[in-house]
Every structure is written in C-alpha cells, then in structure tokens.
Amino acid sequence: xxxxxxxxxxxxxxxxxxxxxxxxxxxxxxxxxxxxxxxxxxxxxxxxxxxxxxxxxxxxxxxxxxxxxxxxxxxxxxxxxxxxxxxxxxxxxxxxxxxxxxxxxxxxxxxxxxxxxxxxxxxxxxxxxxxxxxxxxxxxxxxxxxxxxxxxxxxxxxxxxxxxxxxxxxxxxxxxxxxxxxxxxxxxxxxxxxxxxxxxxxxxxxxxxxxxxxxxxxxxxxxxxxxxxxxxxxxxxxxxxxxxxxxxxxxxxxxxxxxxxxxxxxxxxxxxxxxxxxxxxxxxxxxxxxxxxxxxxxxxxxxxxxxxxxxxxxxxxxxxxxxxxxxxxxxxxxxxxxxxxxxxxxxxxxxxxxxxxxxxxxxxxxxxxxxxxxxxxxxxxxxxxxxxxxxxxxxxxxxxxxxxxxxxxxxxxxxxxxxxxxxxxxxxxxxxxxxxxxxxxxxxxxxxxxxxxxxxxxxxxxxxxxxxxxxxxxxxxxxxxxxxxxxxxxxxxxxxxxxxxxx
Numbered sequence: 001x002x003x004x005x006x007x008x009x010x011x012x013x014x015x016x017x018x019x020x021x022x023x024x025x026x027x028x029x030x031x032x033x034x035x036x037x038x039x040x041x042x043x044x045x046x047x048x049x050x051x052x053x054x055x056x057x058x059x060x061x062x063x064x065x066x067x068x069x070x071x072x073x074x075x076x077x078x079x080x081x082x083x084x085x086x087x088x089x090x091x092x093x094x095x096x097x098x099x100x101x102x103x104x105x106x107x108x109x110x111x112x113x114x115x116x117x118x119x120x121x122x123x124x125x126x127x128x129x130x131x132x133x134x135x136x137x138x139x140x141x142x143x144x145x146x147x148x149x150x151x152x153x154x155x156x157x158x159x160x161x162x163x164x165x166x167x168x169x170x171x172x173x174x175x176x177x178x179x180x181x182x183x184x185x186x187x188x189x190x191x192x193x194x195x196x197x198x199x200x201x202x203x204x205x206x207x208x209x210x211x212x213x214x215x216x217x218x219x220x221x222x223x224x225x226x227x228x229x230x231x232x233x234x235x236x237x238x239x240x241x242x243x244x245x246x247x248x249x250x251x252x253x254x255x256x257x258x259x260x261x262x263x264x265x266x267x268x269x270x271x272x273x274x275x276x277x278x279x280x281x282x283x284x285x286x287x288x289x290x291x292x293x294x295x296x297x298x299x300x301x302x303x304x305x306x307x308x309x310x311x312x313x314x315x316x317x318x319x320x321x322x323x324x325x326x327x328x329x330x331x332x333x334x335x336x337x338x339x340x341x342x343x344x345x346x347x348x349x350x351x352x353x354x355x356x357x358x359x360x361x362x363x364x365x366x367x368x369x370x371x372x373x374x375x376x377x378x379x380x381x382x383x384x385x386x387x388x389x390x391x392x393x394x395x396x397x398x399x400x401x402x403x404x405x406x407x408x409x410x411x412x413x414x415x416x417x418x419x420x421x422x423x424x425x426x427x428x429x430x431x432x433x434x435x436x437x438x439x440x441x442x443x444x445x446x447x448x449x450x451x452x453x454x455x456x457x458x459x460x461x462x463x464x465x466x467x468x469x470x471x472x473x474x475x476x477x478x479x480x481x482x483x484x485x486x487x488x489x490x491x492x493x494x495x496x497x498x499x500x501x502x503x
Contacts, residue, residue: 061085061107062222065099066114068147070215073222080226082109089119093131100131103138110225111144112218115194115205117152120186124193136201143225143287146198147214148205151185153479155207155494207475209498213468220469228281230264230290234452234459236274236424240350241385244343248387249277251335255297256285258328259318271461273425276452291445301388304333336387343385354378354421381418426458431496435474438493442481450477457500464501471501 060082064073069086077084085108087099103111123132139146198205208214233249235242256262256279263282268275285293303311308329315325358374428436432454439450453470456462462470474497482490 058107059083060109060226061102061105063087063099063102063108063111063142065089065112066116066119066147068112068114068214068218070211072215072219076219076222080222082226089115089122093128096128096131096135100134100138103135103142108142110222111139111142112221113139113144113146114214115146115148115152117184117186120152120190120194123197124190132197136197136203140201140203143221144203145218145221146203146205147208147217150207150209152191153205153207154185154188154191155479204476204480206472207479208472213472213501216465216468217472220465229278230281230285230287231277231279231294232452233277233448234274234456235277236426236455237272239274239424240382240422241343241346242424244339244346244385244387246275246277247335247339251332252294252297253279255300255332256281256293259315259320260285260293261319269463271459273459273461274455276456276462276466298388301332301336304329304336308333340385340387343387347382347385350421351375351378351382354382354418357421358418378418382422424455426455428454428458429496431492432458434489435493435496438481438485438489439477442484443477446477450474457497467501471497 062077062082062084064084064086066088069084073084085102087095087102089096102108122128206217208217231252235245239245253264253266256264262285265280266278267280268278270276279290281290300311300314303314311329311332312322312325315328316322320328355375355378358378436451436454439454440447443450450473453473457467457470457474459467475494478485478490478493478497485493
C-alpha cells in the first residue's frame with residue numbers, strides 16, 4: 001500500500017496534527033473517518049507572502065481494536081510520526097460499522113485487533129451478524145494482525161510459569177485475574193464458527209500467551225508494514241547453494257526495479273549462523289503480490305534457458321523498449337549461467353564432503369556397506385540446483401525413493417549427516433526437522449516464510465523481537481493446521497517453539 005505523502009514543515013513551526021495517543025470512546029464516532037476528513041490549519045506561500053489555509057490531514061493512522069495499546073506501541077507510532085484510532089468490540093453494532101469505515105479510510109495503513117472470548121461470542125450472535133461481515137470485509141482489505149489468547153483457542157497448558165515471568169516490557173502484569181476472566185476458553189461450536197467466519201474473509205489469527213508477546217508482535221507488525229516490507233528470507237550460513245541463492249535474490253530485486261519499475265530497498269541482518277534478507281517497497285507493490293512477482297521471475301528464468309526472443313517479449317510486454325529489453329535479457333542470461341555453473345561446482349564439492357563424512361562415520365558401524373553405495377546414496381539425496389526455483393526450501397529428509405534401495409539402518413544413520421551438510425550451520429534437533437517436514441507438506445505457498453521462521457527462531461543470536469515474531473507465525477500455522485496432527489505431535493512442536501523464546 002502506498003503511504004500518503006507527508007506535508008512539509010511550515011514557517012514558524014510544524015504542521016499540527018492529532019496526538020498519536022488519542023484513544024476515542026468506544027461509542028463515539030472516531031475522528032478521521034473517510035466520510036469526515038480531519039481539517040488542520042496550515043500556511044502556504046502566495047506571491048512571496050504566507051497565507052492561512054485549511055488542508056485535509058493526511059497523517060497515517062492505525063486502527064487498534066481491543067485492549068492492545070501499550071507504551072511500546074505508542075512509542076513506535078510516535079517515532080514514525082503516525083497516530084492511532086482506538087476502538088473496542090465491547091460496544092453496539094453501530095460502533096462496529098464505524099470501525100469498518102475507519103478501516104476503509106485511505107489514511108488507515110494497518111489494523112490491529114485483539115479478540116477476547118467475549119468478542120468470539122459476539123461475532124456469533126444475531127444482532128452483530130451484519131456488522132461483523134462489514135467489519136471483517138474492511139479489515140481484510142488492509143494489512144491486519146488479529147491476536148487471540150491461547151486459552152480462547154482451546155490450547156491447554158500443562159503448567160503455568162511463576163507470576164514474575166508475566167511482566168511485560170512496560171512493567172505491567174501480563175496475566176492478572178482480569179486477564180483470566182477475559183481470556184477464558186470458548187465452546188468448540190463458537191470457536192468453529194469464528195474460524196469459518198475469519199477464513200471466509202481470508203483473515204488469520206496469531207496466538208499469544210503473554211501480553212508482552214502480543215505487544216512485541218504488534219510493534220514488529222507496525223514496523224514491517226510501515227516500512228513497506230515485501231520479502232523476507234532467512235538463509236542459514238553453510239546451507240547448500242547459500243551463495244547462489246543470495247545472488248538470485250539480488251537478481252530478483254534488480255528485476256523488480258528494472259523490469260517492473262518498482263522502488264526497492266534492501267535491508268536485513270547477519271549472525272554467525274545465517275543471514276536475513278529483506279526487501280522494502282514504496283507501496284506500489286504489496287507483500288501479498290510479491291509472491292506472484294517471484295513466480296513471474298521464476299517463469300522468466302525458465303524462458304531464458306530456451307528462448308531469448310520470448311524472454312525479450314516478456315520484458316517489452318512490461319513496457320520496456322526493445323533495446324533495453326534485449327540488453328537485460330543478455331545480462332540476466334549471463335548471470336544465470338554463472339550462478340548455475342557455480343552451483344554445479346558447489347554440488348560436486350558438497351557430494352565429496354558428504355561421501356567422506358558417510359565413510360568416516362558409517363564404515364565401522366556398517367562394514368558391509370561399500371563406499372560406492374554411500375556415494376550413490378549421497379547422489380540420490382543432494383538436490384540439483386535450479387535458478388528458477390529461487391527461495392525453495394532445501395529438503396531436510398532423505399527422499400523415500402532412496403529407502404527402497406538401501407538398508408533402513410544405513411538410511412537412519414545417514415539422515416543426520418546429510419541433513420546437517422545441506423541445511424547449514426544451525427543445529428536443528430529432530431523435533432525442528434520434523435516441524436520443517438510438516439511445514440513443507442502443508443504450508444500451501446507459504447513454505448519459504450515458515451521455513452525462515454523455524455531457522456530464525458533457532459538462531460540464538462537473532463534479535464529477540466524477530467524470534468518472538470517468528471514464534472508467533474509458527475504458532476499461528478500450527479493452530480490453523482492442528483487437525484492434521486496427532487495431539488502428541490502438536491504439543492511437541494508447540495513446546496519446541498516456546499522453548500526457543502523462553503515461554
């Protein structure tokens with residue numbers, strides 16, 4: 001979403017605008033709706049003289065529904081110069097329609113919602129039915145974060161940590177008796193109805209346990225959306241094709257700039273275990289469509305291999321003149337050939353390393369397994385590189401087809417050695433590797449994001465706020481796909497996630 005342009009500072013002071021900390025009464029019409037644009041006094045220079053005038057206030061705003069506002073969120077909004085409009089679902093249907101209008105306001109850049117058990121029940125009652133549809137439809141059109149306490153989602157805990165562990169970043173008690181009343185569970189029928197309602201509007205919930213977790217996820221969401229986050233990928237140091245993948249991602253950014261005319265900024269951070277690569281845009285392309293752009297880029301790379309004329313036609317179809325298109329095709333063709341040649345050498349080197357590791361580790365244990373068998377095993381499981389599969393997660397398990405050929409004990413012993421060599425420096429335990437396998441089988445187009453979340457969560461050097469956000473994303477995925485798991489597996493994955501952030 002394109003953020004509204006800022007008005008310039010005026011002579012004698014800055015342009016006044018409403019406080020970023022004003023929270024409006026739940027039953028009052030909030031200022032700043034699309035129907036009644038806020039007006040502020042300003043000055044313009046006309047023929048050398050300053051004159052008073054009235055202009056529409058285009059300050060970006062964030063709709064915050066529920067008891068989510070905190071000092072940390074307020075500070076973040078003040079830092080970026082935005083304001084918030086606070087509302088509550090503990091009000092009549094008319095106020096829900098007001099919230100829908102605020103969400104529709106072009107100045108509203110994000111919507112953040114905290115749903116309680118009572119809110120779940122309201123969403124299912126007849127008086128709120130039409131208003132709920134309007135509100136959810138409006139929320140679905142903007143970047144929207146919906147936070148729900150684990151108890152409301154029916155996620156039971158075996159034990160409750162000591163009360164001192166529930167102090168949030170603002171020093172407030174994050175799990176007091178009032179919270180226990182609001183964050184009780186709801187009936188399976190209510191939970192099912194709300195899940196279906198949200199799904200129909202393509203909205204997802206993010207579970208949280210402690211208030212400071214909800215606050216940190218909200219701050220991270222405001223930061224990412226405010227800066228125009230388009231693409232985020234964690235690449236473990238030492239992962240096979242690490243260097244080649246990084247170069248392809250740089251090519252993708254160049255593609256967005258040159259072929260698609262997008263304004264792209266690169267950011268991220270590095271640790272000793274990996275690198276986070278982030279791209280930010282100016283709002284002309286959204287995060288929800290960048291995956292489509294990535295698919296188009298992958299298709300373009302495939303065409304480059306076979307037909308340069310067809311590749312040129314793709315670029316001219318985007319509006320480039322033929323000369324510029326041919327120049328880009330020639331450059332991309334050269335760069336892709338270099339990347340794939342380097343990847344070929346990387347695979348050969350990695351195969352040699354894996355064969356030597358297998359021989360050293362398994363020869364004593366399995367004396368009857370000849371070296372050429374171990375070599376063929378490595379050949380079967382180490383993937384070849386394809387430039388058109390940019391960002392695809394590297395498999396962490398041996399292909400089932402290989403298990404037909406080799407002894408099962410050999411397969412079991414070799415899995416850890418091969419997985420570590422392919423997936424990089426981060427040491428993932430068996431639970432994390434099983435979680436990755438479940439993600440790859442069920443992520444439905446979001447495998448890259450969740451694969452990155454697992455690795456970033458496991459990286460102890462990653463920033464705390466990034467790891468908390470990664471944990472929240474993984475919990476949300478598990479909550480949506482829990483029916484596909486045995487209860488024991490669900491709890492095992494959930495415990496691993498919480499162990500990484502100390503929940």
